[in-house]
Amino acid sequence: MARRKRGAVRSPRRMRRDLWVGFKPYGAGETKPNHYAEIVRTVWENRRNLRYAWRILRKGVCDGCALGVAGFHDWTISGVHLCTTRLNLLQVNTMGAADPARLADVESLRGRDGRALRDLGRLAHPMVRRRGDAGFRRVTWDEALDLVAGRIRDAGPDRFGLYLTARGLTNETYYVAQKVVRFLGSPNIDNAARVCHAPSTNTLKSAIGVGATTISYTDLIDTDLVVLFGSTVANAQPVVMKYLYLARKRGARVAVVNPLREPGLERYWVPSNVESALFGTRMADEFFSVHTGGDIAFLNGVLKVLVADGGVDREFVDAHTAGFDELAAELERERFEDLERASGAFRDDMERFARMYAAAPTAVLVWSMGITQHEHGSDNVRAIVNLALARGNVGREGAGLMPVRGHSGVQGGAEMGAYATALPGGVVVDSANAGALAQTWGFDVPSRPGLTAAEMMEAAGRGDLDVLYSSGGNFLDVLPDPDRTRAALERVPLRVHQDIVVSSQMLVDPGETVVLLPAATRYEQRDGGTETTTERRIAFSPEIAGHHVGEARSEWEIFVDLARHVDPERAHLAAFATGQEVRDEIARVVPLYSGIENLRDTGDAVQWGGTRLCDGWKFPTADGKAHFIAVAPTERELPEGAFLLSTRRGKQFNTMVHAERDPLTGAARDALFMAPEDAGTNNLLEGDRVVVRSDLGELHAQIHISDLRPGNVQVFFPEGNVLLRTGRRDEQSGVPDYNTIVTVERV
Numbered sequence: 115m116a117r118r119k120r121g122a123v124r125s126p127r128r129m130r131r132d133l134w135v136g137f138k139p140y141g142a143g144e145t146k147p148n149h150y151a152e153i154v155r156t157v158w159e160n161r162r163n164l165r166y167a168w169r170i171l172r173k174g175v176c177d178g179c180a181l182g183v184a185g186f187h188d189w190t191i192s193g194v195h196l197c198t199t200r201l202n203l204l205q206v207n208t209m210g211a212a213d214p215a216r217l218a219d220v221e222s223l224r225g226r227d228g229r230a231l232r233d234l235g236r237l238a239h240p241m242v243r244r245r246g247d248a249g250f251r252r253v254t255w256d257e258a259l260d261l262v263a264g265r266i267r268d269a270g271p272d273r274f275g276l277y278l279t280a281r282g283l284t285n286e287t288y289y290v291a292q293k294v295v296r297f298l299g300s301p302n303i304d305n306a307a308r309v310c311h312a313p314s315t316n317t318l319k320s321a322i323g324v325g326a327t328t329i330s331y332t333d334l335i336d337t338d339l340v341v342l343f344g345s346t347v348a349n350a351q352p353v354v355m356k357y358l359y360l361a362r363k364r365g366a367r368v369a370v371v372n373p374l375r376e377p378g379l380e381r382y383w384v385p386s387n388v389e390s391a392l393f394g395t396r397m398a399d400e401f402f403s404v405h406t407g408g409d410i411a412f413l414n415g416v417l418k419v420l421v422a423d424g425g426v427d428r429e430f431v432d433a434h435t436a437g438f439d440e441l442a443a444e445l446e447r448e449r450f451e452d453l454e455r456a457s458g459a460f461r462d463d464m465e466r467f468a469r470m471y472a473a474a475p476t477a478v479l480v481w482s483m484g485i486t487q488h489e490h491g492s493d494n495v496r497a498i499v500n501l502a503l504a505r506g507n508v509g510r511e512g513a514g515l516m517p518v519r520g521h522s523g524v525q526g527g528a529e530m531g532a533y534a535t536a537l538p539g540g541v542v543v544d545s546a547n548a549g550a551l552a553q554t555w556g557f558d559v560p561s562r563p564g565l566t567a568a569e570m571m572e573a574a575g576r577g578d579l580d581v582l583y584s585s586g587g588n589f590l591d592v593l594p595d596p597d598r599t600r601a602a603l604e605r606v607p608l609r610v611h612q613d614i615v616v617s618s619q620m621l622v623d624p625g626e627t628v629v630l631l632p633a634a635t636r637y638e639q640r641d642g643g644t645e646t647t648t649e650r651r652i653a654f655s656p657e658i659a660g661h662h663v664g665e666a667r668s669e670w671e672i673f674v675d676l677a678r679h680v681d682p683e684r685a686h687l688a689a690f691a692t693g694q695e696v697r698d699e700i701a702r703v704v705p706l707y708s709g710i711e712n713l714r715d716t717g718d719a720v721q722w723g724g725t726r727l728c729d730g731w732k733f734p735t736a737d738g739k740a741h742f743i744a745v746a747p748t749e750r751e752l753p754e755g756a757f758l759l760s761t762r763r764g765k766q767f768n769t770m771v772h773a774e775r776d777p778l779t780g781a782a783r784d785a786l787f788m789a790p791e792d793a794g795t796n797n798l799l800e801g802d803r804v805v806v807r808s809d810l811g812e813l814h815a816q817i818h819i820s821d822l823r824p825g826n827v828q829v830f831f832p833e834g835n836v837l838l839r840t841g842r843r844d845e846q847s848g849v850p851d852y853n854t855i856v857t858v859e860r861v
């Protein structure tokens with residue numbers, strides 16, 4: 115176990131005037147977040163429970179993104195680690211109980227947005243609504259679990275599925291949930307990691323033998339070049355901006371590959387650093403504008419240049435990799451004019467990138483949803499891995515691959531086996547592995563992969579699911595095509611929604627019955643809990659006494675109790691009495707997580723895999739080599755006058771929208787981001803009202819002119835989901851495609 119010590123990385127004292135944005139203190143008057151005002155607002159929102167809020171901040175591991183911090187300090191930098199995402203989430207952890215009478219009339223709650231529903235307060239009691247009832251009524255825990263258990267028994271294992279959010283849940287909850295689902299004979303367990311980084315996990319595992327970020331954050335700061343692909347870290351993982359600032363001060367270059375020139379990646383005011391807060395920091399040196407989904411074509415163009423100019427590290431490639439010749443042959447076949455058309459970038463851009471990349475002794479490649487949430491998400495990730503391998507940028511100091519996680523549960527959820535395609539430890543689901551696990555657990559373990567999140571909803575729509583159990587999350591907001599999702603939910607005879615607050619999916623009419631189960635937050639979880647950060651650090655968050663809401667219970671305890679209600683005679687096989695027992699078992703079943711059993715207090719952490727994965731170019735693949743995989747560029751045919759639309763995030767935490775206007779771009783929630791060239795061609799001006807149409811639906815929006823690659827437009831997620839057809843996804847990973855072709859017409 116590693117007790118937390120303050121991070122070692124300090125900001126160099128020397129000022130870097132060349133990085134300053136200007137002389138307006140804290141960017142006064144600029145379109146940008148005001149972190150200080152947010153702190154004041156947080157104090158106000160949590161005024162009824164300030165002492166508890168303070169204890170969460172001081173003692174807890176942040177339940178926001180997966181960057182990871184315990185209290186106010188992380189394991190990387192010497193200063194304070196805090197951001198507005200964490201502050202915005204604080205209220206759901208400190209609010210009191212919702213009045214159960216408010217749920218007695220569902221009709222009165224329809225039409226409220228997620229924020230208004232959250233403001234009702236915490237779910238405090240088990241509740242039931244039967245078909246035909248106006249709303250929910252309170253029941254006891256035993257009544258609720260008996261009802262659920264009876265239906266699970268009747269349904270049989272294949273008609274029962276469980277999905278968990280990636281927000282705020284602990285490794286203990288994921289581990290117990292998947293064990294109980296498998297104990298009940300079902301393989302249908304999945305979590306929100308499926309809809310974000312499944313392509314990253316799959317591809318990294320097959321290419322380099324590990325399905326995780328290979329570096330520590332210190333590498334990000336100590337590298338020579340950071341490249342951000344399809345990732346708005348200023349929004350989703352704000353403290354990464356502080357790491358980038360430190361990297362810039364140490365001389366690193368930063369490049370961005372994206373359809374939109376994100377203002378937050380161009381310049382940023384790091385509030386906790388005097389120099390940056392006063393003068394701002396220019397964050398990116400280079401920007402490469404590509405089409406939505408044009409990344410493979412762009413990267414193949416870059417690789418073509420690298421090969422032609424001798425920029426490939428042949429020594430590394432020959433000694434430590436396989437598949438380069440196939441990649442080179444694929445690149446040979448591809449013509450620059452085709453790559454330009456498919457990528458939206460010019461050959462000059464590819465050459466400029468290749469020069470910059472070849473000149474950097476080390477590089478860290480970072481990517482996020484702009485890469486993964488595509489029909490070809492896995493191939494997009496492969497193209498990035500190919501780029502890294504071409505210069506040995508993995509497994510050494512300052513060099514590596516970083517699929518940056520936006521939710522605290524994304525890394526641990528899959529590693530705990532709460533995943534349709536993996537057993538605990540990320541182990542592939544097959545009869546040998548299921549058999550070995552059965553020996554350990556003492557009951558049969560399904561040896562077939564289960565339904566993924568999107569497949570569960572498709573099964574529900576066909577009438578093939580009798581029980582759908584969701585812990586957190588909101589299918590209505592997360593998945594494409596909300597109307598179809600609503601219809602699918604209405605077909606499920608029994609839905610169970612276990613959560614800390616009310617969400618709109620709970621209000622969807624029951625097939626037969628809907629059960630609500632009140633969950634404790636991670637800070638209320640008995641015996642504390644752990645999360646796994648993007649840099650693979652398993653960090654302990656203790657139980658923080660002083661706040662208990664109604665009858666809410668720790669989620670792992672609910673799953674243990676569910677097993678007891680379904681099968682009391684065998685339930686001891688899936689029983690845990692304490693959180694410590696869960697951690698002890700995780701350490702035995704998932705050797706990677708060895709050390710988790712010793713974590714006891716705030717700041718206790720253990721990093722699986724050590725500082726760097728594949729260190730010294732030792733790749734845990736069957737042949738000990740890293741694998742290039744040739745990928746062909748993808749291109750969507752655009753009809754005349756149509757646009758390629760992608761979804762983006764604003765001031766929000768996944769589907770939880772925190773503000774009607776995004777402080778980083780100044781755009782309202784109904785904005786349609788459009789290039790000035792396209793607006794000019796279509797005689798549209800800033801603020802003009804338009805209707806956006808896809809082959810599925812339409813969305814009313816207002817034009818927001820932005821520095822975007824012409825031919826592409828963007829709208830906010832989840833509002834844009836009404837335009838996205840369900841069923842289109844990356845077949846290799848199951849991640850839905852959050853992009854589509856649209857037309858835009860003035861209203």
Ligand code: SF4
Pocket residue numbers: 176177178179180181182183195196197198199200351352353354
């Ligand atoms: S950057 Fe992420 S981990 Fe850090 S405080 Fe913000 S939300 Fe929490």
